[in-house]
Amino acid sequence: MSLAHGHPYLAIPGPSVIPDAVQRAMHRAAPNIYTGELTQMMPGIIADLKRIARTDAHCAIYIANGHGTWEAALANVISPGDKLLFPATGRFAHGWSEVATRLGAEVEMLDFGKQSAIDPARVAEILAADTHHRIKALPVVFVDTSTGIRNDIKALRKVLDDLDHPALLLADCIASLACDPYEMDAWGVDVTISACQKGLMTPPGLGFIFYNDKADRVRENAGCVTHYWDWRPRTDPAELYRYFDGTAPTHHIFGLRAALDMIHAEGFDNVLARHRTLARALWAAFEAWGKGGPMELNMSDPALRSHAVTSAKIGEDRGDRLRDWCEQKAGVTLGIGLGMAAPGTYAATGYFRVGHMGHINAHMMLGVLAVIQSGMTALDIPFGAGALDAATAICAEA
Ligand SMILES: *Cc1c(COP(=O)(O)O)cnc(C)c1O
Numbered sequence: 001m002s003l004a005h006g007h008p009y010l011a012i013p014g015p016s017v018i019p020d021a022v023q024r025a026m027h028r029a030a031p032n033i034y035t036g037e038l039t040q041m042m043p044g045i046i047a048d049l050k051r052i053a054r055t056d057a058h059c060a061i062y063i064a065n066g067h068g069t070w071e072a073a074l075a076n077v078i079s080p081g082d083k084l085l086f087p088a089t090g091r092f093a094h095g096w097s098e099v100a101t102r103l104g105a106e107v108e109m110l111d112f113g114k115q116s117a118i119d120p121a122r123v124a125e126i127l128a129a130d131t132h133h134r135i136k137a138l139p140v141v142f143v144d145t146s147t148g149i150r151n152d153i154k155a156l157r158k159v160l161d162d163l164d165h166p167a168l169l170l171a172d173c174i175a176s177l178a179c180d181p182y183e184m185d186a187w188g189v190d191v192t193i194s195a196c197q198k199g200l201m202t203p204p205g206l207g208f209i210f211y212n213d214k215a216d217r218v219r220e221n222a223g224c225v226t227h228y229w230d231w232r233p234r235t236d237p238a239e240l241y242r243y244f245d246g247t248a249p250t251h252h253i254f255g256l257r258a259a260l261d262m263i264h265a266e267g268f269d270n271v272l273a274r275h276r277t278l279a280r281a282l283w284a285a286f287e288a289w290g291k292g293g294p295m296e297l298n299m300s301d302p303a304l305r306s307h308a309v310t311s312a313k314i315g316e317d318r319g320d321r322l323r324d325w326c327e328q329k330a331g332v333t334l335g336i337g338l339g340m341a342a343p344g345t346y347a348a349t350g351y352f353r354v355g356h357m358g359h360i361n362a363h364m365m366l367g368v369l370a371v372i373q374s375g376m377t378a379l380d381i382p383f384g385a386g387a388l389d390a391a392t393a394i395c396a397e398a
Contacts, residue, residue, distance in 0.1 A: 004331035011368050012335040013145045013175060013309035013355035015197040015204050022201055025258035026251040033248050039240040041257055048260040052177060053192050053210045055184035060231035062207040063249050066174040066195045069207030070099045072229045073193045077168055077215055079223030080104030082136040085126060087118040089151060090144030091339025103224050114147045117304045120155040127165045137168040143176035143306040146339030147298055150180055150306040157188035168215055174198060178263060179275045179308035179357045190215040201259040201358040205252050277398050278356055278365045279307040284390035285369045286312055292384030308357040318381055319352040325375040332371045362395045
């Protein structure tokens with residue numbers, strides 16, 4: 001017997017749950033791509049995206065997933081042979097650095113492991129030794145989606161400023177935009193990248209780059225800029241097809257518009273507060289379980305945890321068995337233990353992740369927690385008492 005029949009629930013860290021309003025907005029006949037509604041919608045969409053990234057910088061949109069956006073950002077600011085310093089706090093910095101290597105950059109990794117945030121002092125040591133300014137960019141993953149670590153971007157800006165180092169500061173906000181507080185301009189980020197399928201609640205397919213004038217001046221001489229990845233023609237063009245260097249992602253534009261309207265209707269601060277409270281509820285449950293069993297949050301310090309994704313260790317092959325049980329018996333799909341295994345293996349069987357980004361509310365989060373607890377009970381995995389009480393108490397305070 002399975003209790004999974006009913007509305008399935010996707011609790012992976014992207015793509016995230018698609019709101020009905022977004023689906024409805026996309027369910028329509030093919031529109032004109034030359035004039036009319038779609039063309040008129042673009043300036044408003046760009047303005048709303050900038051509000052969410054907290055920036056007055058330029059914005060370019062690509063038909064691409066996060067990997068495409070990684071490449072788009074780098075292609076505009078580097079030349080073959082340029083050196084880049086990638087601090088890593090999980091799988092995603094490595095993924096981005098592989099893109100840089102293929103573009104011909106010389107990559108230096110500064111790996112902080114899977115349970116520590118970036119230490120600005122160690123970044124400072126390397127930049128201070130770079131007296132000839134060979135390091136052209138510092139690409140940083142703000143929230144690493146494999147480990148759930150949230151890095152201090154502002155501190156890295158200070159490192160660059162204190163050393164008067166001209167390297168560009170690039171931030172990957174794909175997992176975190178509209179979930180974790182982020183301030184592109186106030187934190188002094190030169191290039192921010194994101195995508196639509198996580199906090200922005202739209203099916204995968206749109207990538208966003210926000211870049212300031214300093215980054216645009218670097219683009220002037222960047223040897224990797226190609227026709228398709230060039231951000232300039234995509235920024236504030238007159239015709240719709242120039243935004244996308246070709247056919248517009250018609251239905252995605254309608255979907256994204258609906259998602260942005262939802263964020264606006266709720267109020268951006270309320271969106272962030274909802275993520276914070278639901279994340280705290282989730283963590284409270286995991287901490288309670290951990291007091292009487294093998295469950296353990298990857299990050300013990302709440303100040304370093306993302307409010308969009310949580311990575312947990314449960315040991316041996318229990319992560320995989322629990323994920324299978326939750327999906328098959330209860331209709332909840334949890335995320336794999338991405339990046340937590342030994343090098344060369346894809347995912348760790350003793351880890352799993354919960355995405356809590358975008359269109360999530362208390363009943364979804366509490367449902368996920370109750371299902372995880374049911375799964376542990378069914379699989380004879382021991383756990384501490386009071387987890388659901390701890391989570392509901394936090395929801396009750398809201
Ligand atoms: C999801 C994600 C990516 C990759 O996005 P894809 O759409 O899967 O290519 C990159 N960086 C971060 C931080 C992410 O969360």
